Amino acid sequence: MPSDMSLEQTPAERRRSKVRGAIIDAAERVFASEGENGLSIRRLAEEIDYSPSAIYKYFGSKEELIDELKEAFFKRLLSRVDMISGTDRPFHLRARACVSTYIETAVERPHHYAAAFSNAYGSNTGNVWPDMDWETFMQTNKGRAFGLLVDMVREGQSLGVFDPSLDPYLSAKSVWAASHGLAQLMTHLPQFPDLRPTNTCLSASEFVAFHADLVFRGLQHPAVLPHTDPTAQD
Amino acid sequence: MPSDMSLEQTPAERRRSKVRGAIIDAAERVFASEGENGLSIRRLAEEIDYSPSAIYKYFGSKEELIDELKEAFFKRLLSRVDMISGTDRPFHLRARACVSTYIETAVERPHHYAAAFSNAYGSNTGNVWPDMDWETFMQTNKGRAFGLLVDMVREGQSLGVFDPSLDPYLSAKSVWAASHGLAQLMTHLPQFPDLRPTNTCLSASEFVAFHADLVFRGLQHPAVLPHTDPTAQD
DNA sequence: GTATCGAGTGAACGCTGTTCACTTTATGAA
DNA sequence: TTCATAAAGTGAACAGCGTTCACTCGATAC
Numbered sequence A, B: 001m002p003s004d005m006s007l008e009q010t011p012a013e014r015r016r017s018k019v020r021g022a023i024i025d026a027a028e029r030v031f032a033s034e035g036e037n038g039l040s041i042r043r044l045a046e047e048i049d050y051s052p053s054a055i056y057k058y059f060g061s062k063e064e065l066i067d068e069l070k071e072a073f074f075k076r077l078l079s080r081v082d083m084i085s086g087t088d089r090p091f092h093l094r095a096r097a098c099v100s101t102y103i104e105t106a107v108e109r110p111h112h113y114a115a116a117f118s119n120a121y122g123s124n125t126g127n128v129w130p131d132m133d134w135e136t137f138m139q140t141n142k143g144r145a146f147g148l149l150v151d152m153v154r155e156g157q158s159l160g161v162f163d164p165s166l167d168p169y170l171s172a173k174s175v176w177a178a179s180h181g182l183a184q185l186m187t188h189l190p191q192f193p194d195l196r197p198t199n200t201c202l203s204a205s206e207f208v209a210f211h212a213d214l215v216f217r218g219l220q221h222p223a224v225l226p227h228t229d230p231t232a233q234d
Numbered sequence C: 001g002t003a004t005c006g007a008g009t010g011a012a013c014g015c016t017g018t019t020c021a022c023t024t025t026a027t028g029a030a
Numbered sequence D: 001t002t003c004a005t006a007a008a009g010t011g012a013a014c015a016g017c018g019t020t021c022a023c024t025c026g027a028t029a030c
Helices: A011-038 A041-047 A062-085 A091-108 A110-116 A134-139 A141-158 A168-188 A204-220 B011-038 B041-047 B062-085 B091-108 B110-116 B141-158 B168-188 B204-220
Strands: none
Touching: A011 A041, A011 A062, A011 A110, A062 A091, A062 A110, A062 A141, A091 A110, A091 A141, A091 A168, A091 A204, A110 A168, A134 A141, A141 A168, A141 A204, A168 A204, A168 B168, A168 B204, A204 B168, A204 B204, B011 B041, B011 B062, B011 B110, B062 B091, B062 B110, B062 B141, B091 B110, B091 B141, B091 B168, B091 B204, B110 B168, B141 B168, B141 B204, B168 B204
16 A cells, blocks of 8 residues: 555445435436436435435435536536636627527536526525635635626727726626626526517527627627716706 | 396305405415415414314415416516506606516516416426416416517617617517526526625615616617628637 | 205315435446 | 444434324305
8 A cells, every 4th residue: 555545435325426426416417307306316316226314424414415506517617617718709709609609518517507697495584605704705706707797898808999998897797797697598598589479580599699799799889878987866 | 146146246255255355464474474385374373263174165276376376476567667658757767667667576476477487386397387378378467577578679669779680589589588587587686786895786676777777778789790600600 | 844955175186396315337446 | 462442323313394184163155
């Protein structure tokens, strides 16, 4: 046995992480196709040929297990957007691709995305995300995704295509909200992009591009309509 | 007993609708404060001093009961936005107020809004809204709210402040998505408007106004950045 | 006065997440 | 090799859930 065994895995550890992986895999499979309601501990146990209580040797609760699925999903989402934002394509293509990729990744795994923004499971009365300070938040996957957006707005401003008077943080939040909204609507209403009286419709990805375009249009110019002080009553 | 009793209510009917109202009221109260998870048939029964099975004399299922809460909420949401859009304020104020009102109404009743766009309860595997044709959809509260948005875009175009080349339906969907996204984020992350490294933050309603402003900026001008054919790969 | 219908009930079914005392198995030390 | 210890795995049970159903009982209609 080597002296430095901190990196080596004992057979027991290997066995353990194998079972743990099997649980996660089964959970991922069931969750992706049937969502939070279809995923029960008992069903999961059946699927991996263990007893229900065995799961609790690996995860403290169902919530903990699902949190891991969500976190993995968000990591994937982040890495995709990160990759797009790291390409050397022209800014306007890159920016739009980030938004499109975000939305399309969400639509690919609707249950994951919905769960990541839902408090359906926890017993808390409202907040999904615990209160955390700025530094802590920026180390989470959500935080880093948000950071990418802020950088993007700044880049657009430094390139002279975005209104320089805009606050990058506020603008990033606005872009995030707009992206999130479309992802959510497409997730929950698959026929959403087709919502139209005529038959001439855009495909889902075309509509995503349209939306991304419109979002970025808003950042490009100072307002033409008179700007109002939101605190003033008309 | 009057001959025309179709409008009169017999004592039995009055009693029945009283109990039904009590159920709805209790459900509304619990749901508003604790959401779908806090609302159980047994708890509801306890709250109105009836047995759990009594509820089923008034509602076919828990889902049916919650659907009624959601529908009432959406009716309220629609009537609010409808009222705003009917005022004679200048267009740019009216339009922004519609979006702000939509978002603020959602934030007021976060559980209702979340539930209205979640399939957490039903046993269906994905779609919240059943497939329906355009005419049917436009008679629902959601459809009518959407119709208001389409009209708003058209009005903006006829006033010459919105880009006339935009498709009103696509644009309305985009605006809806952007509004929905902010409502959802503020609902699930109350500190969302404060997400910022500095201490100088906008209040929630100020940020809503900022967002609405940015959304409408996008509609006001033709794109300056080169427009891309979304189907073309770079 | 009596038949009828509907409101209301309590027990039960099958499901859920979770716990706990228990057995079995693998491992490190003597 | 033997033995103690820790970990893995189990089955029964608990409390809660939505829902059903046979049942009682009181108000209503004839």
